[in-house]
Structure formats: structure tokens, C-alpha cells
Amino acid sequence: MNLFGKKKIKILAPVDGRAVPIAETPDKVFSEKVLGDGVTMLPENGEIVAPVAGTVATIANTRHAVCIEGDEGAEVLIHLGIDTVKLGGKGFTCLVKAGEHVRAGQKLMDMDLDFIRGRGYNTASPCILTNPNQVKKLTFRTGDAEAGKTAVMEYEK
Amino acid sequence: MKNFQYKIKEEEGLHARPAGLLVKCAQGVSSAVTIACHGKQADAKRLFSVMGLAVRQGDVIDVAVSGKSEDADARTMEDFCRKNL
Numbered sequence: 001m002n003l004f005g006k007k008k009i010k011i012l013a014p015v016d017g018r019a020v021p022i023a024e025t026p027d028k029v030f031s032e033k034v035l036g037d038g039v040t041m042l043p044e045n046g047e048i049v050a051p052v053a054g055t056v057a058t059i060a061n062t063r064h065a066v067c068i069e070g071d072e073g074a075e076v077l078i079h080l081g082i083d084t085v086k087l088g089g090k091g092f093t094c095l096v097k098a099g100e101h102v103r104a105g106q107k108l109m110d111m112d113l114d115f116i117r118g119r120g121y122n123t124a125s126p127c128i129l130t131n132p133n134q135v136k137k138l139t140f141r142t143g144d145a146e147a148g149k150t151a152v153m154e155y156e157k
Numbered sequence: 158m159k160n161f162q163y164k165i166k167e168e169e170g171l172h173a174r175p176a177g178l179l180v181k182c183a184q185g186v187s188s189a190v191t192i193a194c195h196g197k198q199a200d201a202k203r204l205f206s207v208m209g210l211a212v213r214q215g216d217v218i219d220v221a222v223s224g225k226s227e228d229a230d231a232r233t234m235e236d237f238c239r240k241n242l
Contacts, residue, residue, distance in 0.1 A: 029173070029177055029178070035173060035174075035177040035204060057205050057208075058208050058209045058211065061211060061213070065172065065173050067205055069205060075203075075204070075205045077173065077204070085172055130203075130204040131204075131205075
């Protein structure tokens with residue numbers, strides 16, 4: 001029992017940059033929340049970190065998406081760039097393995113923003129809670145965010 | 158329980174976008190829906206579960222639909238696969 005009310009769980013920015021509402025993502029599958037609810041990061045650099053402590057559930061074969069199963073129940077998908085599956089893994093260096101436990105803020109991936117932009121892709125990176133119906137009082141914070149420090153989402157367990 | 162098999166034509170396999178659409182479709186039916194591939198099973202109503210299968214183009218998925226309206230729900234799922242995957 002927690003006498004001070006429900007526990008608030010934070011989901012941290014996965015990269016330095018600006019967080020914008022997911023509805024502003026230039027891809028309907030994200031803006032229409034087909035995959036879940038969240039924010040989209042406009043990255044300032046390519047250092048991608050874990051938004052929550054948890055287990056790396058899956059890393060896309062093409063390394064442009066990573067799923068973290070949070071210790072506190074959040075299932076978070078970070079999708080690095082729009083349509084970047086077509087890069088076939090180029091521009092991404094993955095630093096963790098599926099099944100590995102990571103700390104919140106631990107570096108997961110290096111994303112080569114210049115390379116990806118140079119190939120004509122948008123680097124906007126949705127950070128999505130894929131099981132929003134399993135949490136309560138989900139709130140979002142948009143604006144400038146620091147990787148691994150600024151909470152871009154918060155919910156009650 | 159109703160089963161059907163489907164060979165994935167989607168170039169990118171069951172990655173985020175197609176997986177998300179599939180999960181949305183599965184969440185819309187009342188039956189339990191599971192997908193099996195590569196000897197692993199996934200709950201089709203959970204995105205993480207489906208993405209964890211790492212299904213690629215050319216893989217055959219085995220879809221099992223079970224519930225009171227499984228006949229209609231299996232048809233819904235199969236139609237969805239044919240149109241989208």
C-alpha cells in the first residue's frame with residue numbers, strides 16, 4: 001500500500017530534441033495512434049536512450065525500431081525516423097541485444113541523422129506507449145526535452 | 158477454434174505498421190486470436206507480442222481464432238490479411 005496515493009511512472013525522452021504531439025507525425029499510422037499513444041521526438045542528435053528501465057523486447061531486423069518492456073508495465077516502442085525500414089539497417093548502430101535488461105537513460109542505439117536525412121527520410125521519431133489501455137491517467141509533455149532526463153509521458157499504475 | 162494459414166506478402170514483414178494494423182483488427186473481434194510462426198506464439202491483440210515474432214516476407218503465419226463468434230471473426234482476420242499483408 002502506498003499511503004501517498006498512486007505511484008506515478010515516468011517515460012523519459014529517448015533522445016535530445018523537441019517533443020511534439022503524436023498527432024503531428026507525418027505518417028498516419030502514428031498520427032492516428034494505430035500503434036498506441038505517445039509523443040514524437042524531433043531529434044537534435046542521434047543518441048537514443050531507454051525511456052524506461054526494462055527489458056529489450058524486440059529490435060527490428062532493420063534496427064530502425066526498438067521495443068522496451070518496462071519494469072513498471074509500460075510497453076514502449078521507439079520508431080526511429082519515418083519509413084526508415086527501407087534503409088535496411090543503414091544509418092543505425094544498435095548497442096543492446098533483445099532480452100537484455102536496460103536502465104532508464106541507458107544508450108540503446110546510434111542513429112546517423114545526417115545520413116538518414118541525406119537519403120531523404122524524415123528523422124521524426126515516435127515514442128509510443130503501445131498498451132495505453134493498461135495504464136491510468138496518461139499525460140504528455142511536449143517541448144524541449146533532454147534524453148533520459150525529461151519525462152515526456154507519465155501515468156499511474 | 159478456427160485456424161487458417163497465411164503467407165506474408167508485405168515486403169517489410171510484420172514490422173511496426175503492418176503489425177499495428179493487424180493488432181487493431183484483432184482487437185476489434187471478440188474472439189481470442191493467436192499467431193504462430195517460427196515455433197513461437199503471439200497474442201494478436203498485443204503489438205509487442207506480434208512484433209516479437211519477427212515475421213518476414215514469405216513466412217507463413219498460423220492464425221487461430223477461438224470464441225463464440227469464431228467463424229465470423231476468422232473470416233474478418235483472413236480478409237484483413239489478404240487485403241493488407
